[in-house]
Amino acid sequence: MALLSAVKMVLAGAPPSDMDRERALLRRARAGDPAAFRTLFERHSPGVWRFLRDLLRDEAAADEATQETFVRAHGRLGALRDQDRLGAWLLGIARHVYLESRRSRGVHVDVDDEEHASRVEAVLPTPTPEDLLLDRELEGLLADALGMLREERRAALLLRIDHGLPYEEISSVMGWSLQKVKNEIHRARLQLREQLAAHVGGRP
Amino acid sequence: MSACREGELDALLAGELSPEDAARVDAHVDTCPACRHALTWLRLERGWMAQRARRTPARPALSFSALEARLARPAIPPWVPLPGSWANWGKMMMAAAATVAFVGLSLMQGGPVPLGDEPRGRDVRMLGEACEDPSGEAVAALEAALGACLVASPVISSR
């Protein structure tokens, strides 16, 4: 009984969730509180930068694109609805900034990865606990494997596995149907595994 | 075959399934080598991405003071309508910019940007709180070294 009431007390006085804290910050930022906007920037800029770095594959360009993303976010805070999640919203802006920068630089080097997709059902090794350690070599291989994915597919995969967005939010960021999101992410995963299979499961 | 859906395994690890669905998928995984294999890969992926996120470098060019300077520039692009309450902020910040830049710079030099508060970091911390070790001491040792729970999920039990 004492335990139960202790549990109830803990639940009643539970600290605000991350989401609640973020909503509060967002309200303050919209009301013009620069400190709140700064906190939001500091929370989200590393993730936004990483997303842009992974898309642009250029760190300096990612710096610039991240600043641009937050400049736009600052101007559009008022358009953000209460139920929106700031992280997904920022990544959506980042993707637009990326697409524009790619267009303006005239860069469009997309890997044709369809042929890989056809043979990814190959038998994959089972990872061992040792494989979990992402050493520098493996990190480089992972970056290469991500780079081999078609840009859109890479973006969708990263929104899921790096940024933890639910499929519905990825669907709105990418402008895709839910089914397409699921298909693309599944294919991306299979391609990634195929690329990394040789380095997983009983490495010497 | 129809019971094997990687999307459900993924949702299980992300803690997105209802308790009922989580229990159903969990029970299926117990009897299905293909899903166990897929789950191992999904965990590996999560672990790798978490480590990668923690290594996001601090970018001196990506400071809040740089952003403030940019927001304070008179030639603001047409897509940025500054609401009234923000309008004077830029000027005020110009004055404070030197201080902020100085403080920001010293913070930067102090070490990597704390990643605990960015989206992925929050994920990892959540996992850390409900951390269970599904695959033995090697993982536990690795997690201790990395300071994060890499493979457990708040939903899935140890197996």
Ligand SMILES: [Zn+2]
């Ligand atoms: Zn199965």
